[in-house]
Amino acid sequence: MTSYGAMLRFFLTLLVGLMGSLLFKLAGLPLPWLLGALSASALASLAGAPVGVTKPIRLCIMVILGVMLGGAFSPEVLAHIGEWIPTLIAAVFYLGLITFVAQIYCRKILGMDRITAIFSGFPGGLSEMTLLGEEAGANVQALTLTHACRVATILLAIPLFLTYWAGLEPIAPIQTGPFWNLQDIAFLIITALAGLGLGRVFGFPAHHLTGPLLISAIVHTTGLIDNEPYDLVKIILQLTLGSALGARFSGYSFRQIGRIMLLAVGMAFVMMGVTLLVSALLSQITDASFEALILALSPGGFAEMTLAALSMGIDPAFVTTHHALRLLVIVFIVPVFLARLLKKQAPPEKIPEETPENRREKL
Template identity: 35%
Template sequence: MSSLPALTPKKITAIGLTLVFGALGGGAFVYLTMPLPWMIGALVVTTAAAMGGVPLKGPGRLRNIMIGVLGIMLGSSFTPDALANVDQWAGSLSALLAFIIAVVAINAFYLVRIGGFDPVTAYFAASPGGLATMVTLGAEMGGDERSIGLVHSIRIMLTVLIIPFWFRFFEGYVPGSATTGAVTDIAGQDLMILALCALGYPVARLLKLPAAPLLGPMLFSVGVHLSGLTAAKPPSEIVNLAQVVIGTGIGCRFVGISARHVMGLMVIAAGSTLFMLALAAGAALGLEAATGLEFRALWLAFSPGGLAEMTLISLAMGIDTAFVSTHHLFRVLFMIAAAPVVFALIRKRIT
């Protein structure tokens, strides 16, 4: 089992500076009443600082902890009421499979023909699985690791920026309308139960589950909430901190990359992202008409953001978090399992 690199005073200082930038960005976006202010403000400011040459460092260990908080928050949304229509999810999950296949095929073709990517790099850059997994698999198969990572990072960043602003200015979403209670509003016993859900992380690592920092605490949280042990959610202070940490994590992916050097790739990735978002919106409209499920939840469920990021958006906006997160988890697990198998089958044809 791999371990994270040791923390040196220099790294600690860089992480501290990163979190200061993130907090300042989040605070500014709160003041401006922007959507998802703590995450998007942190993302925008740290991305700008990173590409401007500021020596930032992603909060790796703290990010895992905050992803765990998000998992606990996510698990708290799996209530009997939230699962009342779970029988309707089979159709949308099946449609998601077809959607993923179409997205990968069309995106890979676009990245080869328009972006000039080699077929291996295009395939793994077009596959909407976990960023780290697709980068690792792509590098092992001979793809350009840096290009794969940047395309996924730009896709996640743009999706996180576009969707909340769409809901803010076209759907009337009011920032702060779906917050959780403060830490002082939660009983000590409930706080203890929520804290114990964090044990799901080491258990998930022991079982070698994918997305262990999120999935382990989430499954523990689902258990305690469905069993009726608690109805509490993590306090707003910790959820806001999680947003800052996750936002800075996205921004720090651009450390060492100047805007001048990445501009061409950013334009290519932006075209890919806009296509995926438009296709997701079209699929959501069709499924809404066919199943009666809500367009907003369907669009979030099919959009090409990261699992953690899209879950945060659904939580902040009060949009059927259980539904959205289940679809993104299904997508990630499917891509982790299917991407290398499909690549092995088509490798001789595309290389």
């Protein structure tokens, strides 16, 4: 396909995604710019429409996403982290527990291969888990759909639970600022390029995502940049990412998609059950409230759970810090151990028998 044809296909994909996002927005559904775009482009892909995104564009999305995720860190998080050490330690063990339960569900119930099941079981955000899973060789279509169903189910169920069971009332979100200026944008471009180079040199897993994320986190934590991105930037990123992910469902039938969706929603409720049990236990042995722990440990997306905390009047710094730790563990530590595990289990290379011919070649 020519570059001109690829660009036309990309703009068609964005147009389809935008239509889905607007429908989700009008219907009041969760994550309209991400899940709406994903749903529309996935339906178009399943119907045989010429939608799709080239690999260079996907890599650019990874770089931008890494910079944006790094912006979740702040000096405020650094100032309070000492107070939250007990629950942060517990969150790491909880990550192992819930991933173990979810990946068993994915293998036994959803029938996934091992790599896809492991990455489907990680309670990370839709975007970073799909990108990391693709890097590791997972089934991108099944992985994307599983995480999309999980995030949407969690985002719908948790606020309802806190409202009707815990008695919390949603409040109007507070608009904060100031927003990025030209100096911030220039600095972030340099940050992205530096992170990209660092990740490539040191061989970070999914270095297009993790390198920029690491440098961006350092920049924001030290306070070099403390302004926020415009809402339009967040919308464009979610729209582009959702459209790109949804366009990768060609070759699947509607029947296969429906089965995965149904079982993925069941997995989300299993994960929520584990979250409620762990949160109840931790609330008894730490100073953290049950409601705050639910949002901090909930296997939803990073930004979505922070937004839910703001809307429910729960400390967003507490929630953000725990999700940030989980993200760092998933993005940087887990792929390293996973690579070593797979390397150990791979069959050893057969050493060719030495003959006079190859002995002469060595000499």
